[in-house]
Amino acid sequence: MPELPEVETVRRTLKNFIIGKEITKITVHYDNIITGDTNAFVTSLTGQTIRDIDRVGKYLIFILDTQAFISHLRMEGKYNIVAASKPLNKHEHLSFLFSDGSELRYQDTRKFGRLELVNKETYRHDLPLCKLGPEPWDADPQAIYRKIHKSNLPIKTLLLDQSLMAGIGNIYANEICFRMKIHPATPGKRLSKKRVAELIDVSTEILTQAITQGGTTIHSFDANGITGLFQVQLQVHLQKNCSVCNGAITKEMVRGRGTYYCPTCQKKQG
Incomplete structure (x- = not known):
């Protein structure tokens, strides 16, 4: 399972590739990857630009214009940045298409990872992050x-x-x-x-x-x-x-x- 150092490495790496990119389309290939309403997740984030990526413990928090979502990689979750034309592999369950033609895909062999919409302003004080102890x-x-x-x-x-x-x-x-x-x-x-x-x-x-x-x-x-x-x-x-x-x-x-x-x-x- 990715631990704090691995998640921090993912955060730093992704920031080099996706900050400032606008999401034009989100495709969910496995609904259970999303905690909560999948349609709300897609609708709320489409058209938003990724402004920053935060981390709390083992959680990543993607900060957008007016929205935010958290991502927990669990056992084997990972993110791939590819050209949108690249064929989807069977373990890629969620795709964020950017306006420049690149795509961020969430891959998870065991399907244990989860993504969830959170309040951009209060996510550190809300569930599930508020249950975490200090680093x-x-x-x-x-x-x-x-x-x-x-x-x-x-x-x-x-x-x-x-x-x-x-x-x-x-x-x-x-x-x-x-x-x-x-x-x-x-x-x-x-x-x-x-x-x-x-x-x-x-x-x-x-x-x-x-x-x-x-x-x-x-x-x-x-x-x-x-x-x-x-x-x-x-x-x-x-x-x-x-x-x-x-x-x-x-x-x-x-x-x-x-x-x-x-x-x-x-x-x-x-």
Whole structure:
């Protein structure tokens, strides 16, 4: 699933290609891609010009003249910018035709992604974005500590909770736990105030590094041909041996999520 760095890479890439372009036609090839009324989505956006692209957590927000819509890529969503004459592939479910003859297409092999009209002025304060916690850069250590210091949930699970901190997914949660030398199944209540502050700092550091490198290319992620490079820096996710002690990396399920860790470097605290 694209996480914050991947979505940020998509945002930056798309801004280079579509800002200032007028939408002359929208074709929806799979209605369920749209949350809400499909006809309202099409009617409201046709004739509008894309002015900016924002991001909150893993959500993209396309800002137009008087309208806005959010896009969540979920597992395998991506955007392709092509000539309108290019044949549609079977996984492209939505097309925005621009006045210059180019087309922005939303592709999603699993059809899990969603697009939805939102209020241009208040989208950060409305559903679904208002349910998100702060991104690591903006997280308050005291506030995070108050939310987890009595929790029996594994720290890995807490890192994936978008209402706690937005933007972290499975890959980066594994990397954060490894960098902190903490077992991913360690209950949140075992973290001291100092360790919570460290958790936020490490999360910020890793996500920043990943953004600089263009995200992580795992399976199908790319941003219109821009593939991520952070995968070459992954220390535990999908790895066979620990980069610190050279011991074997273990993979197991933590609350239903595939989790990589080093049993030597990451001791569990019960």
